Amino acid sequence: xxxxxxxxxxxxxxxxxxxxxxxxxxxxxxxxxxxxxxxxxxxxxxxxxxxxxxxxxxxxxxxxxxxxxxxxxxxxxxxxxxxxxxxxxxxxxxxxxxxxxxxxxxxxxxxxxxxxxxxxxxxxxxxxxxxxxxxxxxxxxxxxxxxxxxxxxxxxxxxxxxxxxxxxxxxxxxxxxxxxxxxxxxxxxxxxxxxxxxxxxxxxxxxxxxxxxxxxxxxxxxxxxxxxxxxxxxxxxxxxxxxxxxxxxxxxxxxxxxxxxxxxxxxxxxxxxxxxxxxxxxxxxxxxxxxxxxxxxxxxxxxxxxxxxxxxxxxxxxxxxxxxxxxxxxxxxxxxxxxxxxxxxxxxxxxxxxxxxxxxxxxxxxxxxxxxxxxxxxxxxxxxxxxxxxxxxxxxxxxxxxxxxxxxxxxxxxxxxxxxxxxxxxxxxxxxxxxxxxxxxxxxxxxxxxxxxxxxx
Numbered sequence: 001x002x003x004x005x006x007x008x009x010x011x012x013x014x015x016x017x018x019x020x021x022x023x024x025x026x027x028x029x030x031x032x033x034x035x036x037x038x039x040x041x042x043x044x045x046x047x048x049x050x051x052x053x054x055x056x057x058x059x060x061x062x063x064x065x066x067x068x069x070x071x072x073x074x075x076x077x078x079x080x081x082x083x084x085x086x087x088x089x090x091x092x093x094x095x096x097x098x099x100x101x102x103x104x105x106x107x108x109x110x111x112x113x114x115x116x117x118x119x120x121x122x123x124x125x126x127x128x129x130x131x132x133x134x135x136x137x138x139x140x141x142x143x144x145x146x147x148x149x150x151x152x153x154x155x156x157x158x159x160x161x162x163x164x165x166x167x168x169x170x171x172x173x174x175x176x177x178x179x180x181x182x183x184x185x186x187x188x189x190x191x192x193x194x195x196x197x198x199x200x201x202x203x204x205x206x207x208x209x210x211x212x213x214x215x216x217x218x219x220x221x222x223x224x225x226x227x228x229x230x231x232x233x234x235x236x237x238x239x240x241x242x243x244x245x246x247x248x249x250x251x252x253x254x255x256x257x258x259x260x261x262x263x264x265x266x267x268x269x270x271x272x273x274x275x276x277x278x279x280x281x282x283x284x285x286x287x288x289x290x291x292x293x294x295x296x297x298x299x300x301x302x303x304x305x306x307x308x309x310x311x312x313x314x315x316x317x318x319x320x321x322x323x324x325x326x327x328x329x330x331x332x333x334x335x336x337x338x339x340x341x342x343x344x345x346x347x348x349x350x351x352x353x354x355x356x357x358x359x360x361x362x363x364x365x366x367x368x369x370x371x372x373x374x375x376x377x378x379x380x381x382x383x384x385x386x387x388x389x390x391x392x393x394x395x396x397x398x399x400x401x402x403x404x405x406x407x408x409x410x411x412x413x414x415x416x417x418x419x420x421x422x423x424x425x426x427x428x429x430x431x432x433x434x435x436x437x438x439x440x441x442x443x444x445x446x447x448x449x450x451x452x453x454x455x456x457x
Contacts, residue, residue: 020152020162020219027215028152029165031145033208034101036173038108038138039388041181041201042131043262044279047392049112049194051399052410054123061406062396064124065263068131069389072139076382079143093144093151094213100140101209105202107133112198116191139381145212147377149358152219163354164298171294171347175287177204182266182279241376244360246444248380251353252387253437254314257430258346259391261321264426267399270410271419272327273335285339290347297348306352306359307444313348314441318434320345324427328419359446398425 042065050061083096107130114126149162184200185193239245269278301309320341327335361376402421405412 023215024152024219025162025165026169027212027217028148028162028219029169030208030215031097031141031212032166032170033173033211034104034205035142035145035208036170037177037201037204037208038104038134040174040178040262042111042134043259043388043392044178044265044283045112045181045185045194045197046127046131047263047396048266048410050124050127051396051404051406052412053191053194053408054127055120055406055408056124057406058396058399058404060124062393062400064128064131065396066389066393068128068135069385071132072135072385072389073382075136075139076143076385077379079139080147080377080379080381082140083144083147093148094216096140096144097209097216098213100137100142100144101205101213103137104134104141105205105209107137108205109198109202112191112194114191135385138385141209142381142385143377146357146381148216148219152216161298163351164295166354167347167350168291168294170350171287171290173204173208175283175291177201178262178265178283178287179280182276182283186276241360241364243444243446244357244364244376246440247353247356247360248383249440250310250437250444251380252383253433253440254317254349255384255387256390256394257317257321257433257437258349259388260395260425260433261342261391261430262388263392263395264422267422268327268335268426271414271422273332275332278332281336282339285336286343286346289340289344290350293344294347294351297351300348301352301355306356307441307446309348310352310356310441311438313345313352314434314438315345317342317345317349318431321427321431321434325423325431327423327427356444356446363446394429395425398422398429 046065047061050056050064051058056064079096083093111127111130111134114123114130117123117126152162181197181201184197187193188196265279265282269282270276297309297313300312304312320338320343323338323341324335357376357380364376398421399418402418403415404418404421405414
Protein backbone atom coordinates (compact mmCIF):
# COMPACT_ATOMS: atom_id res chain seq x y z
CA UNK A 1 0.00 0.00 0.00
CA UNK A 2 1.23 3.47 -0.72
CA UNK A 3 2.29 6.00 1.86
CA UNK A 4 2.13 9.72 1.20
CA UNK A 5 5.40 11.47 0.63
CA UNK A 6 4.60 13.91 3.44
CA UNK A 7 1.82 12.34 5.48
CA UNK A 8 1.01 15.13 7.93
CA UNK A 9 1.21 17.84 5.29
CA UNK A 10 -0.72 15.91 2.67
CA UNK A 11 -3.79 15.26 4.80
CA UNK A 12 -5.43 17.37 7.45
CA UNK A 13 -5.72 16.03 10.96
CA UNK A 14 -9.49 15.79 10.56
CA UNK A 15 -9.24 13.75 7.39
CA UNK A 16 -6.71 11.43 9.01
CA UNK A 17 -8.95 10.67 11.97
CA UNK A 18 -12.39 10.73 10.30
CA UNK A 19 -13.98 7.62 8.97
CA UNK A 20 -14.15 7.34 5.22
CA UNK A 21 -17.53 7.88 3.56
CA UNK A 22 -19.37 4.69 2.69
CA UNK A 23 -19.25 5.67 -0.98
CA UNK A 24 -15.47 5.69 -0.94
CA UNK A 25 -15.22 2.36 0.88
CA UNK A 26 -17.68 0.76 -1.52
CA UNK A 27 -16.06 2.41 -4.53
CA UNK A 28 -12.63 1.15 -3.61
CA UNK A 29 -14.00 -2.28 -2.79
CA UNK A 30 -15.65 -2.43 -6.22
CA UNK A 31 -12.23 -2.90 -7.76
CA UNK A 32 -12.26 -6.35 -6.19
CA UNK A 33 -14.88 -7.35 -8.74
CA UNK A 34 -12.04 -7.18 -11.27
CA UNK A 35 -9.29 -8.60 -9.06
CA UNK A 36 -11.51 -11.38 -7.73
CA UNK A 37 -12.75 -12.34 -11.18
CA UNK A 38 -9.33 -12.42 -12.82
CA UNK A 39 -7.82 -14.08 -9.77
CA UNK A 40 -10.44 -16.82 -9.93
CA UNK A 41 -11.52 -17.67 -13.46
CA UNK A 42 -8.13 -18.39 -15.10
CA UNK A 43 -7.10 -20.52 -12.13
CA UNK A 44 -10.39 -22.39 -12.32
CA UNK A 45 -10.97 -22.67 -16.06
CA UNK A 46 -7.70 -22.36 -17.98
CA UNK A 47 -6.04 -25.61 -16.98
CA UNK A 48 -9.14 -27.75 -17.79
CA UNK A 49 -9.55 -25.80 -21.05
CA UNK A 50 -6.02 -26.70 -22.07
CA UNK A 51 -6.09 -30.36 -21.00
CA UNK A 52 -9.70 -31.34 -21.75
CA UNK A 53 -10.67 -29.13 -24.71
CA UNK A 54 -7.43 -28.39 -26.54
CA UNK A 55 -5.90 -31.78 -25.67
CA UNK A 56 -2.63 -30.32 -24.36
CA UNK A 57 -0.65 -32.44 -21.90
CA UNK A 58 -1.03 -31.65 -18.21
CA UNK A 59 2.64 -30.75 -17.83
CA UNK A 60 2.70 -28.31 -20.77
CA UNK A 61 -0.64 -26.87 -19.71
CA UNK A 62 0.78 -26.17 -16.27
CA UNK A 63 3.69 -24.29 -17.82
CA UNK A 64 1.36 -22.21 -20.03
CA UNK A 65 -0.78 -21.24 -17.05
CA UNK A 66 2.25 -20.35 -14.94
CA UNK A 67 4.61 -18.57 -17.35
CA UNK A 68 2.59 -15.41 -18.16
CA UNK A 69 1.92 -14.64 -14.52
CA UNK A 70 5.55 -15.30 -13.66
CA UNK A 71 6.25 -12.37 -16.00
CA UNK A 72 4.43 -10.21 -13.46
CA UNK A 73 7.16 -10.88 -10.93
CA UNK A 74 9.34 -8.63 -13.08
CA UNK A 75 6.61 -6.28 -14.27
CA UNK A 76 4.72 -5.50 -11.05
CA UNK A 77 7.53 -3.60 -9.30
CA UNK A 78 8.02 -1.58 -12.49
CA UNK A 79 4.30 -0.79 -12.60
CA UNK A 80 4.53 0.35 -8.99
CA UNK A 81 7.41 2.65 -9.70
CA UNK A 82 5.66 4.12 -12.74
CA UNK A 83 2.49 4.82 -10.74
CA UNK A 84 4.61 6.39 -7.96
CA UNK A 85 5.81 8.95 -10.49
CA UNK A 86 2.38 9.76 -11.92
CA UNK A 87 1.29 13.41 -11.71
CA UNK A 88 -2.14 13.00 -13.31
CA UNK A 89 -4.66 15.51 -11.96
CA UNK A 90 -7.23 12.72 -11.48
CA UNK A 91 -4.95 11.19 -8.86
CA UNK A 92 -1.69 9.26 -9.11
CA UNK A 93 -3.37 5.83 -9.31
CA UNK A 94 -6.87 6.17 -10.76
CA UNK A 95 -5.95 6.58 -14.47
CA UNK A 96 -4.09 3.26 -14.33
CA UNK A 97 -7.22 1.56 -13.03
CA UNK A 98 -9.14 2.51 -16.15
CA UNK A 99 -6.47 1.94 -18.79
CA UNK A 100 -5.07 -1.31 -17.39
CA UNK A 101 -8.50 -2.67 -16.47
CA UNK A 102 -10.12 -2.12 -19.87
CA UNK A 103 -7.14 -3.67 -21.66
CA UNK A 104 -7.40 -6.65 -19.32
CA UNK A 105 -11.07 -7.15 -20.26
CA UNK A 106 -10.28 -7.05 -23.98
CA UNK A 107 -7.45 -9.57 -23.70
CA UNK A 108 -9.54 -11.89 -21.57
CA UNK A 109 -12.39 -11.92 -24.10
CA UNK A 110 -9.89 -13.03 -26.75
CA UNK A 111 -8.16 -15.60 -24.52
CA UNK A 112 -10.86 -18.25 -25.00
CA UNK A 113 -11.89 -17.06 -28.49
CA UNK A 114 -9.18 -18.74 -30.55
CA UNK A 115 -10.25 -20.00 -33.99
CA UNK A 116 -9.95 -23.73 -34.58
CA UNK A 117 -6.42 -23.86 -35.96
CA UNK A 118 -6.41 -27.64 -36.19
CA UNK A 119 -3.04 -27.57 -34.45
CA UNK A 120 -2.40 -28.06 -30.75
CA UNK A 121 0.79 -26.04 -31.06
CA UNK A 122 -1.00 -23.00 -32.49
CA UNK A 123 -3.81 -23.37 -29.96
CA UNK A 124 -1.28 -23.38 -27.15
CA UNK A 125 0.56 -20.36 -28.62
CA UNK A 126 -2.68 -18.35 -28.85
CA UNK A 127 -3.44 -18.99 -25.19
CA UNK A 128 0.10 -18.16 -24.13
CA UNK A 129 0.24 -14.84 -26.01
CA UNK A 130 -3.20 -13.65 -24.87
CA UNK A 131 -2.55 -14.70 -21.28
CA UNK A 132 0.69 -12.69 -21.32
CA UNK A 133 -1.41 -9.74 -22.49
CA UNK A 134 -3.86 -10.30 -19.64
CA UNK A 135 -1.05 -10.51 -17.10
CA UNK A 136 0.57 -7.31 -18.37
CA UNK A 137 -2.67 -5.31 -18.29
CA UNK A 138 -3.56 -6.70 -14.87
CA UNK A 139 -0.24 -5.54 -13.42
CA UNK A 140 -1.05 -1.94 -14.33
CA UNK A 141 -4.48 -2.25 -12.75
CA UNK A 142 -3.66 -4.27 -9.65
CA UNK A 143 -0.51 -2.50 -8.45
CA UNK A 144 -2.02 1.02 -8.35
CA UNK A 145 -5.24 -0.40 -6.93
CA UNK A 146 -3.50 -2.10 -4.02
CA UNK A 147 -1.38 1.04 -3.49
CA UNK A 148 -4.34 3.35 -2.87
CA UNK A 149 -5.52 2.61 0.74
CA UNK A 150 -2.65 4.25 2.61
CA UNK A 151 -3.19 7.38 0.51
CA UNK A 152 -6.91 7.28 1.25
CA UNK A 153 -6.43 6.97 5.03
CA UNK A 154 -3.57 6.82 7.53
CA UNK A 155 -5.73 5.33 10.29
CA UNK A 156 -4.67 1.87 11.52
CA UNK A 157 -8.27 0.79 12.19
CA UNK A 158 -9.75 2.47 9.14
CA UNK A 159 -7.47 0.41 6.90
CA UNK A 160 -8.97 -2.72 8.43
CA UNK A 161 -12.49 -1.42 7.76
CA UNK A 162 -11.52 -0.50 4.20
CA UNK A 163 -10.10 -3.97 3.63
CA UNK A 164 -13.27 -5.49 5.06
CA UNK A 165 -15.25 -3.85 2.27
CA UNK A 166 -12.70 -4.98 -0.27
CA UNK A 167 -12.65 -8.59 0.88
CA UNK A 168 -16.44 -8.79 1.19
CA UNK A 169 -16.83 -7.63 -2.41
CA UNK A 170 -13.92 -9.85 -3.40
CA UNK A 171 -15.74 -12.85 -1.95
CA UNK A 172 -18.90 -11.94 -3.86
CA UNK A 173 -16.92 -11.53 -7.10
CA UNK A 174 -15.22 -14.87 -6.62
CA UNK A 175 -18.55 -16.59 -6.00
CA UNK A 176 -20.25 -14.89 -8.94
CA UNK A 177 -17.47 -15.51 -11.45
CA UNK A 178 -16.45 -18.90 -10.11
CA UNK A 179 -20.01 -20.22 -10.06
CA UNK A 180 -21.22 -18.77 -13.36
CA UNK A 181 -18.13 -19.39 -15.54
CA UNK A 182 -18.40 -23.22 -15.37
CA UNK A 183 -22.20 -23.01 -15.69
CA UNK A 184 -21.96 -20.97 -18.91
CA UNK A 185 -19.36 -23.33 -20.31
CA UNK A 186 -21.37 -26.44 -19.45
CA UNK A 187 -24.61 -24.99 -20.82
CA UNK A 188 -23.14 -24.61 -24.31
CA UNK A 189 -20.32 -27.14 -24.22
CA UNK A 190 -17.03 -27.35 -26.07
CA UNK A 191 -15.19 -24.34 -27.47
CA UNK A 192 -18.42 -22.38 -27.93
CA UNK A 193 -19.07 -22.58 -24.21
CA UNK A 194 -15.61 -21.27 -23.40
CA UNK A 195 -15.95 -18.41 -25.90
CA UNK A 196 -19.24 -17.18 -24.45
CA UNK A 197 -17.86 -17.59 -20.94
CA UNK A 198 -14.87 -15.43 -21.88
CA UNK A 199 -17.11 -12.64 -23.12
CA UNK A 200 -19.30 -12.77 -20.01
CA UNK A 201 -16.29 -12.57 -17.73
CA UNK A 202 -14.88 -9.66 -19.76
CA UNK A 203 -18.11 -7.74 -19.13
CA UNK A 204 -17.79 -8.44 -15.40
CA UNK A 205 -14.22 -7.12 -15.47
CA UNK A 206 -15.38 -3.89 -17.09
CA UNK A 207 -18.03 -3.43 -14.39
CA UNK A 208 -15.41 -3.74 -11.64
CA UNK A 209 -12.90 -1.47 -13.36
CA UNK A 210 -15.35 1.34 -14.08
CA UNK A 211 -16.90 1.02 -10.62
CA UNK A 212 -13.53 1.44 -8.90
CA UNK A 213 -12.53 4.35 -11.13
CA UNK A 214 -15.76 6.27 -10.55
CA UNK A 215 -16.20 5.29 -6.91
CA UNK A 216 -12.77 6.49 -5.77
CA UNK A 217 -13.10 9.91 -7.40
CA UNK A 218 -14.06 11.68 -4.12
CA UNK A 219 -11.46 9.82 -2.05
CA UNK A 220 -8.94 12.01 -0.14
CA UNK A 221 -5.90 11.03 -2.15
CA UNK A 222 -2.77 13.17 -1.83
CA UNK A 223 0.15 13.65 -4.17
CA UNK A 224 2.88 11.04 -4.36
CA UNK A 225 6.50 12.08 -4.63
CA UNK A 226 8.67 9.86 -6.81
CA UNK A 227 11.50 8.10 -5.08
CA UNK A 228 14.93 9.41 -6.03
CA UNK A 229 16.59 6.01 -5.88
CA UNK A 230 16.92 3.46 -8.64
CA UNK A 231 14.54 0.53 -8.99
CA UNK A 232 17.29 -1.85 -7.92
CA UNK A 233 17.93 0.18 -4.79
CA UNK A 234 14.22 0.37 -3.99
CA UNK A 235 13.87 -3.39 -4.27
CA UNK A 236 16.93 -3.87 -2.08
CA UNK A 237 15.45 -1.66 0.64
CA UNK A 238 12.11 -3.48 0.43
CA UNK A 239 13.94 -6.78 0.81
CA UNK A 240 15.58 -5.42 3.95
CA UNK A 241 12.19 -4.62 5.50
CA UNK A 242 11.92 -7.62 7.79
CA UNK A 243 8.23 -7.53 8.68
CA UNK A 244 7.17 -6.87 5.12
CA UNK A 245 9.30 -9.77 3.93
CA UNK A 246 7.80 -12.14 6.52
CA UNK A 247 4.26 -11.06 5.69
CA UNK A 248 4.88 -11.43 1.97
CA UNK A 249 6.31 -14.93 2.34
CA UNK A 250 3.30 -16.00 4.37
CA UNK A 251 0.88 -14.58 1.84
CA UNK A 252 2.63 -16.06 -1.21
CA UNK A 253 2.62 -19.57 0.27
CA UNK A 254 -1.07 -19.24 1.04
CA UNK A 255 -1.77 -17.91 -2.45
CA UNK A 256 -0.03 -21.01 -3.78
CA UNK A 257 -2.28 -23.15 -1.58
CA UNK A 258 -5.52 -21.51 -2.71
CA UNK A 259 -4.31 -21.46 -6.33
CA UNK A 260 -3.87 -25.22 -6.19
CA UNK A 261 -7.37 -25.65 -4.77
CA UNK A 262 -8.88 -23.43 -7.47
CA UNK A 263 -7.19 -25.44 -10.19
CA UNK A 264 -8.52 -28.66 -8.69
CA UNK A 265 -12.20 -27.72 -8.43
CA UNK A 266 -13.18 -28.76 -11.96
CA UNK A 267 -11.19 -31.99 -11.76
CA UNK A 268 -12.62 -32.91 -8.34
CA UNK A 269 -16.13 -32.25 -9.61
CA UNK A 270 -15.79 -34.47 -12.68
CA UNK A 271 -13.45 -37.24 -11.56
CA UNK A 272 -14.06 -37.51 -7.79
CA UNK A 273 -17.65 -36.38 -7.28
CA UNK A 274 -18.63 -37.52 -10.79
CA UNK A 275 -20.66 -34.38 -11.43
CA UNK A 276 -19.82 -31.39 -13.64
CA UNK A 277 -22.38 -29.30 -11.77
CA UNK A 278 -20.59 -29.91 -8.48
CA UNK A 279 -18.02 -27.26 -9.38
CA UNK A 280 -20.65 -24.55 -8.89
CA UNK A 281 -21.68 -26.01 -5.52
CA UNK A 282 -18.05 -26.19 -4.40
CA UNK A 283 -17.63 -22.52 -5.22
CA UNK A 284 -20.73 -21.50 -3.33
CA UNK A 285 -19.51 -23.50 -0.33
CA UNK A 286 -16.10 -21.87 -0.61
CA UNK A 287 -17.22 -18.25 -0.94
CA UNK A 288 -20.58 -18.24 0.86
CA UNK A 289 -19.07 -18.26 4.37
CA UNK A 290 -16.71 -15.47 3.34
CA UNK A 291 -19.62 -13.28 2.27
CA UNK A 292 -21.32 -13.77 5.63
CA UNK A 293 -18.41 -13.83 8.03
CA UNK A 294 -15.80 -11.41 6.66
CA UNK A 295 -16.99 -8.66 9.07
CA UNK A 296 -16.64 -11.15 11.91
CA UNK A 297 -12.96 -11.68 11.06
CA UNK A 298 -12.48 -7.91 11.05
CA UNK A 299 -14.14 -7.61 14.46
CA UNK A 300 -12.02 -10.45 15.82
CA UNK A 301 -8.88 -8.72 14.57
CA UNK A 302 -9.79 -5.55 16.44
CA UNK A 303 -10.20 -7.61 19.63
CA UNK A 304 -7.17 -9.89 19.50
CA UNK A 305 -4.93 -8.18 16.94
CA UNK A 306 -4.37 -8.69 13.24
CA UNK A 307 -1.56 -11.21 13.60
CA UNK A 308 -3.48 -13.50 15.96
CA UNK A 309 -6.53 -13.23 13.76
CA UNK A 310 -4.43 -14.15 10.73
CA UNK A 311 -3.05 -17.23 12.51
CA UNK A 312 -6.55 -18.33 13.50
CA UNK A 313 -7.87 -17.94 9.96
CA UNK A 314 -4.91 -19.88 8.55
CA UNK A 315 -5.52 -22.78 10.91
CA UNK A 316 -9.20 -22.93 9.93
CA UNK A 317 -8.24 -23.04 6.25
CA UNK A 318 -5.66 -25.76 6.84
CA UNK A 319 -8.13 -27.89 8.82
CA UNK A 320 -10.74 -27.68 6.08
CA UNK A 321 -8.19 -28.68 3.43
CA UNK A 322 -7.00 -31.61 5.54
CA UNK A 323 -10.54 -32.94 5.87
CA UNK A 324 -10.78 -33.08 2.07
CA UNK A 325 -8.14 -35.83 1.92
CA UNK A 326 -10.98 -38.36 2.20
CA UNK A 327 -12.95 -36.85 -0.70
CA UNK A 328 -13.02 -40.15 -2.63
CA UNK A 329 -14.67 -42.15 0.15
CA UNK A 330 -16.82 -39.69 2.10
CA UNK A 331 -20.29 -38.46 1.04
CA UNK A 332 -20.48 -35.42 -1.21
CA UNK A 333 -22.10 -33.46 1.61
CA UNK A 334 -18.99 -33.89 3.72
CA UNK A 335 -16.83 -32.59 0.86
CA UNK A 336 -19.04 -29.52 0.53
CA UNK A 337 -18.95 -28.90 4.30
CA UNK A 338 -15.16 -29.17 4.42
CA UNK A 339 -14.94 -26.78 1.49
CA UNK A 340 -17.13 -24.31 3.39
CA UNK A 341 -14.68 -24.54 6.30
CA UNK A 342 -11.87 -23.71 3.86
CA UNK A 343 -13.92 -20.72 2.71
CA UNK A 344 -14.33 -19.51 6.26
CA UNK A 345 -10.57 -19.55 6.78
CA UNK A 346 -9.93 -18.05 3.35
CA UNK A 347 -11.96 -14.95 4.22
CA UNK A 348 -9.71 -14.25 7.19
CA UNK A 349 -6.52 -14.94 5.25
CA UNK A 350 -7.54 -12.16 2.87
CA UNK A 351 -8.72 -9.60 5.44
CA UNK A 352 -5.68 -9.62 7.71
CA UNK A 353 -2.69 -9.48 5.33
CA UNK A 354 -4.38 -6.78 3.26
CA UNK A 355 -4.82 -4.75 6.46
CA UNK A 356 -1.27 -5.49 7.66
CA UNK A 357 0.48 -4.52 4.42
CA UNK A 358 -0.16 -0.74 4.69
CA UNK A 359 0.99 -0.92 8.31
CA UNK A 360 4.36 -2.22 7.19
CA UNK A 361 4.56 0.47 4.50
CA UNK A 362 3.65 3.22 6.98
CA UNK A 363 6.30 2.13 9.47
CA UNK A 364 8.92 2.03 6.72
CA UNK A 365 7.95 5.52 5.56
CA UNK A 366 8.42 6.96 9.05
CA UNK A 367 11.66 5.06 9.51
CA UNK A 368 13.26 6.13 6.23
CA UNK A 369 11.38 9.28 5.20
CA UNK A 370 11.32 7.94 1.64
CA UNK A 371 8.29 6.90 -0.41
CA UNK A 372 8.68 3.33 -1.63
CA UNK A 373 5.02 2.36 -1.37
CA UNK A 374 4.44 1.75 -5.06
CA UNK A 375 7.38 -0.64 -5.14
CA UNK A 376 6.11 -2.28 -1.93
CA UNK A 377 2.78 -2.98 -3.54
CA UNK A 378 4.43 -3.95 -6.80
CA UNK A 379 6.47 -6.60 -5.02
CA UNK A 380 3.40 -7.66 -3.02
CA UNK A 381 1.14 -8.12 -6.02
CA UNK A 382 3.96 -9.82 -7.91
CA UNK A 383 4.24 -12.30 -5.04
CA UNK A 384 0.48 -12.83 -4.91
CA UNK A 385 0.31 -13.31 -8.67
CA UNK A 386 3.25 -15.71 -8.57
CA UNK A 387 1.58 -17.78 -5.85
CA UNK A 388 -1.76 -17.93 -7.64
CA UNK A 389 0.01 -18.82 -10.90
CA UNK A 390 2.19 -21.45 -9.31
CA UNK A 391 -0.89 -23.11 -7.81
CA UNK A 392 -2.32 -24.31 -11.14
CA UNK A 393 1.20 -25.00 -12.39
CA UNK A 394 1.98 -27.22 -9.43
CA UNK A 395 -1.44 -28.86 -9.71
CA UNK A 396 -0.70 -29.56 -13.38
CA UNK A 397 2.59 -31.16 -12.32
CA UNK A 398 0.76 -33.30 -9.77
CA UNK A 399 -1.66 -34.40 -12.51
CA UNK A 400 1.24 -35.28 -14.79
CA UNK A 401 2.91 -37.32 -12.05
CA UNK A 402 -0.38 -39.13 -11.53
CA UNK A 403 -0.62 -40.01 -15.21
CA UNK A 404 -3.56 -37.76 -16.11
CA UNK A 405 -4.86 -38.40 -19.66
CA UNK A 406 -5.61 -35.24 -21.70
CA UNK A 407 -8.27 -35.18 -24.43
CA UNK A 408 -10.28 -32.86 -26.67
CA UNK A 409 -13.66 -33.91 -25.32
CA UNK A 410 -12.94 -34.21 -21.58
CA UNK A 411 -14.23 -37.78 -21.42
CA UNK A 412 -10.97 -39.72 -21.27
CA UNK A 413 -10.93 -42.48 -18.64
CA UNK A 414 -8.46 -41.68 -15.88
CA UNK A 415 -6.23 -44.20 -14.08
CA UNK A 416 -6.54 -44.64 -10.33
CA UNK A 417 -3.26 -42.80 -9.82
CA UNK A 418 -4.59 -39.71 -11.63
CA UNK A 419 -7.69 -39.52 -9.42
CA UNK A 420 -5.50 -39.88 -6.33
CA UNK A 421 -3.31 -37.05 -7.60
CA UNK A 422 -6.39 -34.83 -8.05
CA UNK A 423 -7.45 -35.41 -4.43
CA UNK A 424 -3.99 -34.81 -2.97
CA UNK A 425 -3.47 -31.65 -5.02
CA UNK A 426 -6.82 -30.37 -3.75
CA UNK A 427 -6.35 -31.22 -0.07
CA UNK A 428 -3.03 -32.30 1.40
CA UNK A 429 -0.90 -29.95 -0.70
CA UNK A 430 -2.77 -26.72 0.26
CA UNK A 431 -2.98 -27.87 3.89
CA UNK A 432 0.78 -28.39 4.09
CA UNK A 433 1.54 -25.07 2.39
CA UNK A 434 -0.76 -23.14 4.74
CA UNK A 435 0.78 -24.70 7.84
CA UNK A 436 4.26 -24.04 6.49
CA UNK A 437 3.42 -20.35 6.00
CA UNK A 438 2.82 -19.97 9.74
CA UNK A 439 6.55 -20.34 10.39
CA UNK A 440 7.12 -16.91 8.80
CA UNK A 441 3.96 -15.35 10.22
CA UNK A 442 5.00 -16.29 13.75
CA UNK A 443 8.06 -14.02 13.40
CA UNK A 444 6.09 -10.95 12.27
CA UNK A 445 6.32 -8.27 14.99
CA UNK A 446 4.29 -5.19 14.02
CA UNK A 447 1.28 -4.51 16.23
CA UNK A 448 -1.16 -1.64 16.74
CA UNK A 449 1.06 0.18 19.23
CA UNK A 450 4.11 0.05 16.96
CA UNK A 451 2.19 1.27 13.92
CA UNK A 452 0.39 4.04 15.77
CA UNK A 453 3.66 5.22 17.28
CA UNK A 454 5.16 5.43 13.80
CA UNK A 455 2.16 7.33 12.46
CA UNK A 456 2.35 9.96 15.20
CA UNK A 457 6.14 10.31 15.09
